[in-house]
Amino acid sequence: DQQVKQNSPSLSVQEGRISILNCDYTNSMFDYFLWYKKYPAEGPTFLISISSIKDKNEDGRFTVFLNKSAKHLSLHIVPSQPGDSAVYFCAASASRDDKIIFGKGTRLHILP
């Protein structure tokens, strides 16, 4: 039973445009949401997070939006750059110190 779902296995976006990666979750106990980025042969690296008390968190080109009523979050990258090509994992936990549950990932391709 997937508690964190990323329904798009891959996404291609033109360089300079906006990339939007989506994520849905089923567990209403989740209180903390994160996005990780992964390059081949490397471990995932933390990108951005959001607590359930907020609906938006921004860090440079990256913005995460949270819609608790819909149990949906999204990651916006603008403008998209070639170095953004990677696998992006959506993740969630019941608290900051609890285990983190990951989605299956979305592979983002930034096209020149």
Add this chain to the structure above:
Amino acid sequence: GAGVSQSPRYKVAKRGQDVALRCDPISGHVSLFWYQQALGQGPEFLTYFQNEAQLDKSGLPSDRFFAERPEGSVSTLKIQRTQQEDSAVYLCASSHPGGATGELFFGEGSRLTVL
């Protein structure tokens, strides 16, 4: 070291062999997590330590999997009598409870191939 260190990076085992995977977390990080990532999937939670205490082992797939962290620093994940379905990348991550963002810092993983 500056980051989470895992060894070996690659391990090939014959079915039925025992393997041990080591994780050296970031110095001072109290929490340590093990995840299993199969090809094309996201990381799946295996187990979690806070210092030397194993607080959650609900993700360990069978009793062939065992993890320890005896001194609250280095951790070892042991898999006994390996099976082909154990082939995956095993990721270790550490974190500092109550840190600014609570995020996990991952190592590069140990890729296990069982023949």
